[in-house]
Structure formats: structure tokens, C-alpha cells
Amino acid sequence: MNIVLAIVIFVLLVSLIFLAVNLTRTFSLSSDFRLTESCYTMLFRVCRLRHFLVAYILLVVAHAVGSIFFIFYLS
Amino acid sequence: MSNRDLHFRGQMHDEDVITFFRDHWVVLLPRVISFVLFMAVMGLFFFNLARFKLPSLDAIFFRALVVLAIIATGFMIHRFFLSVIEYFLSVTMITNYRIIHVRRTLYIMNHKESIYMRRIQDIQKQQDGLFKNILRFGELVINVFGPDLITLTTVPNPEYHFRLLNRIRNQQLNKNQQKLPFREHAGIDDSNGNEENTRPIEPLEPELEAPPVEEDFHSV
Numbered sequence: 001m002n003i004v005l006a007i008v009i010f011v012l013l014v015s016l017i018f019l020a021v022n023l024t025r026t027f028s029l030s031s032d033f034r035l036t037e038s039c040y041t042m043l044f045r046v047c048r049l050r051h052f053l054v055a056y057i058l059l060v061v062a063h064a065v066g067s068i069f070f071i072f073y074l075s
Numbered sequence: 076m077s078n079r080d081l082h083f084r085g086q087m088h089d090e091d092v093i094t095f096f097r098d099h100w101v102v103l104l105p106r107v108i109s110f111v112l113f114m115a116v117m118g119l120f121f122f123n124l125a126r127f128k129l130p131s132l133d134a135i136f137f138r139a140l141v142v143l144a145i146i147a148t149g150f151m152i153h154r155f156f157l158s159v160i161e162y163f164l165s166v167t168m169i170t171n172y173r174i175i176h177v178r179r180t181l182y183i184m185n186h187k188e189s190i191y192m193r194r195i196q197d198i199q200k201q202q203d204g205l206f207k208n209i210l211r212f213g214e215l216v217i218n219v220f221g222p223d224l225i226t227l228t229t230v231p232n233p234e235y236h237f238r239l240l241n242r243i244r245n246q247q248l249n250k251n252q253q254k255l256p257f258r259e260h261a262g263i264d265d266s267n268g269n270e271e272n273t274r275p276i277e278p279l280e281p282e283l284e285a286p287p288v289e290e291d292f293h294s295v
Contacts, residue, residue, distance in 0.1 A: 004138050008145055015149045022153075025181050026160050032084045033166060049163040056156040063152055066121060067145045073124060074132050074141065 005071050012064040019060045023053060083168060083175070094239065095168040099212035099231040103162055110155040117148060157181060167227060169236070171243060174217070176227065192247040194219045200237040215240070 030049060077088040086092070120127075130137050161180045168175045171192075178186040195217055202213030213233035217225040217240075230236055 004132055004142060007142050011142070011146055011149065015153070018153060022157065022160070022181060026164075029164055029179065029181070034082050049160070052156065052159045052163070056152075056159075059152050059156075060149075063145075063149055067148075070121075070124075070145075071132070071141070074129060 005068075005075075008067055008071055012067060015060055016064065019057065023057070026053065085175075086170075087172065090170045090172050093169050093171060093243065094236075095166055096231055096236065097166055098162065098229040099210065101206070101210055101212060102229050103159065106155060106158050110151070113151055167230075169239065169243065171247070174227075174240070176225075188225070190217060190219060190225060192244045193251065194221075195240070195244050196220055198237060198240050198244075200233045202233055 026049070078086055078090055079088040080086050082092045132138055132141070157180070164180070165178045166175075167177070173192060174190040176188040176190070178184060197218045199216040199218070200213060201216060202208055202211075207213050211233075212229050212231050215227040215230050215233055215237060217227070219225060
């Protein structure tokens with residue numbers, strides 16, 4: 001169980017680091033454009049990039065918490 | 076007031092962004108559907124754990140399966156959101172001088188294309204198929220001077236962008252023609268056709284030859 005938990009924690013840490021790097025790079029690249037005030041074709045006209053980024057953070061965190069919970073549940 | 080770098084890096088001082096668009100949302104639809112299905116299955120499994128009789132983690136095969144499942148779910152989440160970020164980072168901008176087509180991903184691709192209005196020979200709008208007409212998206216095929224043919228795919232509301240591009244292109248052509256009466260500039264006198272009245276052709280004024288090109292645009 002300890003080995004499995006260690007591997008899973010390592011995987012989740014990598015996932016969280018990847019999330020942080022992705023967010024940083026997204027903010028860096030999207031600052032090249034200041035066009036978000038009136039996008040003609042914005043997805044469903046309400047969705048903005050920041051909404052997806054919030055969902056991204058929530059899902060990765062939920063995945064990490066859920067995975068650890070799952071390991072403890074199985075053990 | 077200068078517009079330099081106002082709306083995007085590389086914008087010229089007298090360049091106005093008229094409109095911009097991303098791909099039609101239909102390009103995201105397959106990914107969204109598969110991701111929602113995947114999340115629904117995972118959610119159902121997770122909230123009904125008590126109903127399954129799962130083996131304990133002592134079995135090595137089951138350990139490996141659990142680790143693989145956790146890696147796979149993480150991979151799916153990251154892959155979906157990376158494709159969403161790619162969707163938002165890929166933009167086509169139409170200015171009074173040019174069309175700027177940016178295709179980029181977070182790590183792998185960084186492609187920029189700039190098509191000057193005066194290079195455009197003609198534009199075709201292609202919107203074939205039921206879904207393209209119902210959901211209003213299509214292709215704009217831009218024929219530029221020379222052998223090149225540039226296709227903008229999954230353009231939303233292609234009719235609007237087609238008319239807009241034609242209008243801007245015609246305005247640009249008229250503006251250049253008004254600024255540059257070629258025959259007067261070349262010193263050709265049509266009244267008698269005498270070669271003595273013909274002056275050597277002077278080089279065009281720099282601002283009419285080409286709009287100033289932003290140096291740092293391609294290095295963004």
C-alpha cells in the first residue's frame with residue numbers, strides 16, 4: 001500500500017506542477033493579445049479562457065484529492 | 076495616437092484591428108463530448124464505489140491497474156484543457172492592412188502568418204454541407220498574387236467575414252490608387268505620346284510601397 005501511495009503521490013505532484021507550468025505559460029502567451037473585450041465567436045458568447053482555467057484547476061485538484069481518497073478506501 | 080502594440084504585439088502605429096475571430100466552436104465539440112462522457116463515467120464510478128466489490132491492494136495486478144487508472148485520468152484532464160487553451164490561443168485578426176493568422180499551442184506549435192490586403196487577388200467562401208450551413212461556419216480561400224493559396228478553415232459566419240474582407244481590400248486598393256496616380260507619377264503624358272515627355276520612373280514612396288513592417292512581430 002505504501003508503495004502504491006508513494007507512486008500515486010508522485011504522479012499527482014507531477015500533475016500539479018504541470019498544471020502550474022501550463023497556467024503560467026498560458027497567461028504569458030495570452031498577454032500577447034488584448035482582444036477579449038468583444039470576441040465575435042467566443043464559445044457560446046459567455047465562456048472565456050479564465051472560466052476554463054478555473055475549471056482546469058478545480059478538476060486537477062479534485063483528481064488529486066479523489067485519487068488519494070480512492071487509495072485509502074481500497075486499503 | 077499611435078496604435079503600436081495596442082491590441083496585439085506587432086501592431087503597427089497606424090493599424091486598426093477591425094475584427095478578429097477564433098475557430099468555430101464546432102472544432103471543440105468532439106473533445107468536449109468525449110471529455111464529458113469520460114467524466115460522467117468516472118463520476119458514476121466514484122459515487123457508487125460502495126456497490127462494487129473491489130479487491131484489496133495486496134494483489135500486484137490490481138495495484139498496477141489503480142496506478143495506471145490514476146495516470147490515465149490525469150492525462151485525460153490535462154489533454155482536454157490543453158486543447159481548450161490551444162483553441163483560445165489560435166486567433167485570426169483582420170486589420171485595415173492585413174490578415175494575421177496565429178496558430179499556436181502551449182509548447183509545440185507557434186505559427187504566424189500575415190497576409191497583406193494588397194496581395195489578395197480574390198477570396199472564395201466555401202460553405203458546403205448541412206452542418207456548415209446550419210451552424211454557420213465554412214472556409215475562406217484567399218488567392219494571393221503568386222502561386223500561393225491560403226485557406227482559413229472553420230471560419231465562423233463566413234458570409235460576414237467574406238464581405239468584410241472584400242470591403243477592406245477594395246478600400247485599401249482605392250486608397251492606394253488615390254495616393255498613387257501611376258501615370259502622372261511616371262511622367263507619361265497621354266496627350267501627345269511624345270517620348271521626350273516621359274520621365275524615368277521614380278521609386279515609389281516608401282509608405283505606399285509597403286506599410287511599415289513590425290520588426291518584432293515574428294519574434295513574439
